[in-house]
Amino acid sequence: MVNHEKVKEAVRLLLEGIGEDVNREGLVDTPDRIARMFDEIYGGMDEDAGEQLSKVFTVDNSEMVLEKDIVFYSMCEHHLMPFYGRAHVAYIPDGRVVGLSKLARTVEIYARRPQIQERMTGEIADAIMKHLAPKGVMVLLEAEHMCMTMRGIKKPGSKTVSSAARGIFENNEELQNRFYQMLSLR
Numbered sequence: 001m002v003n004h005e006k007v008k009e010a011v012r013l014l015l016e017g018i019g020e021d022v023n024r025e026g027l028v029d030t031p032d033r034i035a036r037m038f039d040e041i042y043g044g045m046d047e048d049a050g051e052q053l054s055k056v057f058t059v060d061n062s063e064m065v066l067e068k069d070i071v072f073y074s075m076c077e078h079h080l081m082p083f084y085g086r087a088h089v090a091y092i093p094d095g096r097v098v099g100l101s102k103l104a105r106t107v108e109i110y111a112r113r114p115q116i117q118e119r120m121t122g123e124i125a126d127a128i129m130k131h132l133a134p135k136g137v138m139v140l141l142e143a144e145h146m147c148m149t150m151r152g153i154k155k156p157g158s159k160t161v162s163s164a165a166r167g168i169f170e171n172n173e174e175l176q177n178r179f180y181q182m183l184s185l186r
């Protein structure tokens, strides 16, 4: 749970630190506003992906399921600046599937916390392997990082792409190619 008092105090210090007047009209409610906003953008820290992924349905087939273009917003833990983009999640069922919205919720749970993209990619894949126990999982994230586009090397529009393959996707070029093929169908 976000400690509102601590966050408010920290935001006041931060504003003072950059030389602002924390009592001027536009800033006076900012600490409280940020504390309440953090309930949402860091809300994933209190949530358990296992809960989302435990509602399963039995199926006979074991064809690849792909949920693509799941929009997510996260915060880079190195700069506390947003990174955001799309997640694509595929798995090959082993007799069980989950509701498609649960895959999106799983992405959201790992996005709503201080993150790095590479770890988030692996965490989504590992959570699905652990709780749904499919034959394999493939996750691909493409995101723009504000800490790269607004400062530093300033490359607007550049995307960071990361992937994680688990189970039968690992070291299986044919299966991974099928994933990329399905992804390119628009």
Ligand code: ZN
Residues within 6 Å of the ligand: 076, 077, 078, 079, 080, 081, 145, 147, 148
């Ligand atoms: Zn960063």
